[in-house]
Amino acid sequence: MRNVRATAAVALAVAGALAVTACGSGEGGEAAAAEDQVLRLWHFESETSAMGIAWEEAIRVFEEETGATVEFEPRSFEQIRTTASQVLNSSEAPDILEYNKGNATAGLLSSQGLLMPLDDAVAEYGWDSQLAPALQTTARYDENGIMGSGSWYGVPNYGEFVEVYYNVDAFEEAGVEVPTTLEELEQVLQTFADQGTTPLAEAAAEYPLGQLWYQLALTQADRDFVDRYQLYTGEVDWQDEPISYATQTVKDWTDAGYISTDATGLTAEDAGTAFIRGEHPLFYSGSWWHNRFATEITDFEWGTFLFPADMAPGSAGNMWVIPTEARNPELAQEFIDITMRPEIQALIGNNGGVPVAADPSDITDEKSAELIANFNTLNERDGIAFYPDWPTATFYDDLNAGLQELLNGTSSPDEVQQQLGEQYRDGVADITG
Incomplete structure (x- = not known):
């Protein structure tokens, strides 16, 4: 697996090198092509958490199937929360990141034009059919950034x-x-x-x-x-x-x-x-x-x-969002779709998380099955x-x-x-x- 865990300093250095290389005629085209095959990803889950385990596997599958490289940069929840408005409005924005749901967070960024609407991707990949109505509420925001209606600005893959x-x-x-x-x-x-x-x-x-x-x-x-x-x-x-x-x-x-x-x-x-x-x-x-x-x-x-x-x-969990400034939104959409696959969802479920689209027969851990059954009961009664x-x-x-x-x-x-x-x-x- 070619998973590049870049620090912020390394990421900046790589960006600078690419910029210099781009000034050359022939080599610039090669650098641009290489950049097109890099997915820059941020999230704040630990390596041993249910989501961290599942997403590590999703990265492996993504790189294997697409031939692209994932530049994963771990960020803390507070780092992302406090710097999102500035970073996502710049060339330093990642292609995809985990972000908090709600009016004061994802809703605010959507109303500021910092997040890409995902309606076309949702229709193409069928993510709406995988998410219960209550779980869709925090993924959609109107023009004022109020959740529950309007365009899709994120996709949760856990609850x-x-x-x-x-x-x-x-x-x-x-x-x-x-x-x-x-x-x-x-x-x-x-x-x-x-x-x-x-x-x-x-x-x-x-x-x-x-x-x-x-x-x-x-x-x-x-x-x-x-x-x-x-x-x-x-x-x-x-x-x-x-x-x-x-x-x-x-x-x-x-x-x-x-x-x-x-x-x-x-x-x-x-x-x-x-x-x-x-x-x-x-x-x-x-x-x-x-x-x-x-x-x-x-x-x-x-x-x-x-x-x-x-x-x-x-609620649905925190969401994958794609910044408006993302360089490779199509790759980001492909990665989101991989995290919604049954085998990745099962990893979330069998490691103590709450998947939103797992096959119940894939959940082998007894306590995890109890947890997920409780969540499904709530969803079934719109609870x-x-x-x-x-x-x-x-x-x-x-x-x-x-x-x-x-x-x-x-x-x-x-x-x-x-x-x-x-x-x-x-x-x-x-x-x-």
Whole structure:
């Protein structure tokens, strides 16, 4: 495999050499031809992650089938997020990169003309037939960069969602079973609290508690609420049942000992590792934890189940996007199509990821099959509801701060809702004008 893992400095040096060579008459044509057979690719997945493993194989297949060379340059999520607007508007733009989905990210770049519309490629390769409707939402953006309609500006090839991880051994010792209703879940939480255990591994300094808050709202909501909240199809009443129920329930669960007030200063890493150590029997968080738990939990048996509701936070994963300044968009499209093949999708699935177009019979790992079955169940009932912080560029921090105040008792549920409602409306107004 001729996979060139160029650093930024090497990439610049190569670009400079090509530019000088291009000044010569005969040799310039050869340099241009060579450049036409190079796919410059950025992504931020680790080599041992499900996507990293699958995409490494996709690179091998791509080079074998096309004869082109992949210049892969690893970039961190933060590197891409903070520099995208500048780099993608220059000659240094790659041909293809992994980019975050949502109005404030891919939507913003699409509205600035920095991403190439992919409608023709989607029709040619049939990617729309491989993606469930909810997964297409984050791939399409209108002229204002608002997701859900308009042209395709990206193609996701994996999914993600939030579910409940639980300690099977602890459940057996406590004499409880996997709940199928919200009432049964609260009975499970109460059983552990009565035994002196804080049942939920939780964190309010980062995303876990915000996602639980949103999940509780979803137990009282329907698709119309999600569309109003996420897609701005109508006003969101921050004193209405879904949000009021969610905020009050977080308060009630904290008072009942289901959630520790110490969570105000804990990160997602803190909560996840506490679950790994067996300190809490339940952890409500994303599918991105699955592979880590599979490799790091050795002292007890664990499993997963969907939160008892029709919908859950989740979405298509981050997307392949092609910059407007890409030199080889056709090669980029060929690479995307390879990552959608069943054999590449199976690699994602068997390594702890959530493929969007895998053949279920190709998934041989038992826990991975359970994970993917949960995701498919959500898709089949149109249950993918996106994430609570997506509507505005600042709402992730706003929501975390509000819930910290709720947990430590400095603000009441009504005060938190009023504050969050104002921040939400201001942020949406900044986007929609």
